[in-house]
Amino acid sequence: MSDIPSSVVLREVGPRDGLQNELPVPAARKAELIAALGTTGLSRIEAVAFVHPRAIPQMADAAEVWAAVAPAPGVGYSALVPNLNGARRALAAGFTDLEVVVSASETHNLRNVNRTPEQSLDGIAEVIDFVHGSGATCQVIVATAFGCPYEGEVPAERVAAFALRAVADGADSVCFGDTTGMGSPPRVRRLTGLFRDQAPDTRLALHLHDTRGTGLANLVAGLELGVAEFDASVGGLGGCPYAPGATGNIASEEAVYLLQELSVHTGVDLEALLEVAALAQEIVGRELPSRLLKAGPRTRLSV
Amino acid sequence: MSDIPSSVVLREVGPRDGLQNELPVPAARKAELIAALGTTGLSRIEAVAFVHPRAIPQMADAAEVWAAVAPAPGVGYSALVPNLNGARRALAAGFTDLEVVVSASETHNLRNVNRTPEQSLDGIAEVIDFVHGSGATCQVIVATAFGCPYEGEVPAERVAAFALRAVADGADSVCFGDTTGMGSPPRVRRLTGLFRDQAPDTRLALHLHDTRGTGLANLVAGLELGVAEFDASVGGLGGCPYAPGATGNIASEEAVYLLQELSVHTGVDLEALLEVAALAQEIVGRELPSRLLKAGPRTRLSV
Numbered sequence: 231m232s233d234i235p236s237s238v239v240l241r242e243v244g245p246r247d248g249l250q251n252e253l254p255v256p257a258a259r260k261a262e263l264i265a266a267l268g269t270t271g272l273s274r275i276e277a278v279a280f281v282h283p284r285a286i287p288q289m290a291d292a293a294e295v296w297a298a299v300a301p302a303p304g305v306g307y308s309a310l311v312p313n314l315n316g317a318r319r320a321l322a323a324g325f326t327d328l329e330v331v332v333s334a335s336e337t338h339n340l341r342n343v344n345r346t347p348e349q350s351l352d353g354i355a356e357v358i359d360f361v362h363g364s365g366a367t368c369q370v371i372v373a374t375a376f377g378c379p380y381e382g383e384v385p386a387e388r389v390a391a392f393a394l395r396a397v398a399d400g401a402d403s404v405c406f407g408d409t410t411g412m413g414s415p416p417r418v419r420r421l422t423g424l425f426r427d428q429a430p431d432t433r434l435a436l437h438l439h440d441t442r443g444t445g446l447a448n449l450v451a452g453l454e455l456g457v458a459e460f461d462a463s464v465g466g467l468g469g470c471p472y473a474p475g476a477t478g479n480i481a482s483e484e485a486v487y488l489l490q491e492l493s494v495h496t497g498v499d500l501e502a503l504l505e506v507a508a509l510a511q512e513i514v515g516r517e518l519p520s521r522l523l524k525a526g527p528r529t530r531l532s533v
Numbered sequence: 534m535s536d537i538p539s540s541v542v543l544r545e546v547g548p549r550d551g552l553q554n555e556l557p558v559p560a561a562r563k564a565e566l567i568a569a570l571g572t573t574g575l576s577r578i579e580a581v582a583f584v585h586p587r588a589i590p591q592m593a594d595a596a597e598v599w600a601a602v603a604p605a606p607g608v609g610y611s612a613l614v615p616n617l618n619g620a621r622r623a624l625a626a627g628f629t630d631l632e633v634v635v636s637a638s639e640t641h642n643l644r645n646v647n648r649t650p651e652q653s654l655d656g657i658a659e660v661i662d663f664v665h666g667s668g669a670t671c672q673v674i675v676a677t678a679f680g681c682p683y684e685g686e687v688p689a690e691r692v693a694a695f696a697l698r699a700v701a702d703g704a705d706s707v708c709f710g711d712t713t714g715m716g717s718p719p720r721v722r723r724l725t726g727l728f729r730d731q732a733p734d735t736r737l738a739l740h741l742h743d744t745r746g747t748g749l750a751n752l753v754a755g756l757e758l759g760v761a762e763f764d765a766s767v768g769g770l771g772g773c774p775y776a777p778g779a780t781g782n783i784a785s786e787e788a789v790y791l792l793q794e795l796s797v798h799t800g801v802d803l804e805a806l807l808e809v810a811a812l813a814q815e816i817v818g819r820e821l822p823s824r825l826l827k828a829g830p831r832t833r834l835s836v
Contacts, residue, residue: 382834441828443749447753450718475827477824519824524779532683
């Protein structure tokens with residue numbers, strides 16, 4: 231335990247991965263949420279996705295949302311893009327950090343974008359070149375990294391191979407996405423170890439879900455292997471598109487709370503983040519899954 | 534990780550700790566739940582509490598409930614008792630494994646039973662003698678072991694000292710109770726280590742809650758220190774009496790799932806347990822907090 235990172239970067243993905251799995255929210259309220267998150271000490275926020283409005287109607291207003299946000303100083307904002315066209319839109323909107331996705335599961339990738347993962351990786355190589363040509367950075371997220379809702383097991387070797395291909399093609403960093411919450415500590419250790427052995431110098435992030443209750447145990451497993459970048463969603467905003475009512479992303483405030491307990495610096499003000507979680511809950515109009523949001527921090531005592 | 538136990542005992546506490554924090558349930562349905570749990574492979578079930586009906590009306594029918602249960606072969610059933618009178622009732626009902634509780638927080642103990650922890654420990658010593666005189670066993674649960682909703686911090690040294698006093702008085706085993714979910718991995722490691730250093734041969738159990746999202750990460754922390762007995766509640770039945778709507782016990786099926794992933798034997802059939810979790814949800818008539826209950830096991834694929 232002594233060699234866990236002394237500080238980690240949490241990337242808040244509620245406005246993107248969270249809201250794209252909620253009922254549509256007006257652009258002004260999205261901008262309000264992004265602005266509020268910028269005041270909590272979070273250093274990175276995935277703000278929007280430039281995807282086709284027919285594919286994900288919840289993100290159709292990405293440019294409008296982003297135009298309404300006054301970026302907070304010291305916060306890095308990023309956008310997810312599916313292809314070259316999305317990358318062009320994101321760069322035109324002013325983003326300089328982009329993310330692209332490929333699913334390690336062939337079935338999942340085919341169903342999502344009607345391409346094989348290899349075809350997606352070919353496209354991603356072009357996107358990386360294009361993004362770099364504009365002086366921006368590009369992270370490659372490998373989805374279904376710990377299991378696929380259609381195929382079940384996704385071999386860690388296959389996931390690592392796709393990630394290494396992306397690194398060879400110039401990816402600035404890699405993120406393993408537990409798309410439907412099928413990860414567990416041994417699976418996190420296995421894949422992280424495999425990848426790290428072959429790409430020890432590449433920035434690695436974990437995008438964990440808490441669909442089966444192991445989200446924070448998975449985070450600890452990654453942390454113990456030196457991973458220092460994690461995605462999380464305020465309030466646990468979002469969900470799992472494959473199981474109605476199920477939980478999606480780990481809740482940002484629960485991650486911050488755990489990291490505080492582990493004496494790992496995040497820079498985030500937990501009380502401020504809890505206020506934004508309450509705002510997120512009000513914006514989507516449903517009870518969010520965050521347990522900490524209901525219970526309050528351990529320092530909030532009864533009288 | 535290589536020295537985690539190869540098998541652990543899960544004690545199902547839903548019928549007692551779970552139901553005592555829910556609206557009252559008819560005795561027949563409690564018996565139905567206990568009987569259903571007995572078919573899942575669980576080896577231990579905390580069935581009822583023999584407490585004063587004015588203190589906990591939900592448990593007023595303990596003898597009636599237990600009389601309606603046909604014990605399943607190979608399952609050990611236990612009862613929680615507050616004092617000698619409760620112990621007499623539990624033994625008369627046929628129980629041979631009892632639990633008693635003391636809170637390490639003075640304020641919490643005073644508010645719960647109007648005695649100081651030291652006064653409670655004096656009474657517990659008498660209960661242990663009495664129980665042993667009847668050939669039964671007695672576990673001492675030290676509550677608020679990782680924090681108190683009134684006092685905040687509860688020093689691990691104080692918790693360990695109370696546990697060691699109970700061991701000196703003859704307790705057959707000790708259980709640290711995270712009464713309001715204030716535990717975290719470092720706190721679990723600290724207290725477990727302190728106690729184990731001084732009582733390496735005493736059976737030690739952890740009663741963990743998931744009130745702030747860290748329940749399963751706490752379980753892993755205990756497991757890594759060799760703890761091989763954990764309490765859990767089917768469906769996450771119960772709650773936190775100090776925060777309306779907040780989560781209580783870790784969900785049994787989530788613990789089983791995690792332990793399966795860690796290749797730790799529990800003897801529990803996960804699919805059977807999930808069916809009982811659905812039954813528990815039907816019995817209490819509210820959505821239970823178990824995430825796995827909503828999502829299903831990772832082997833349940835989409836079509």
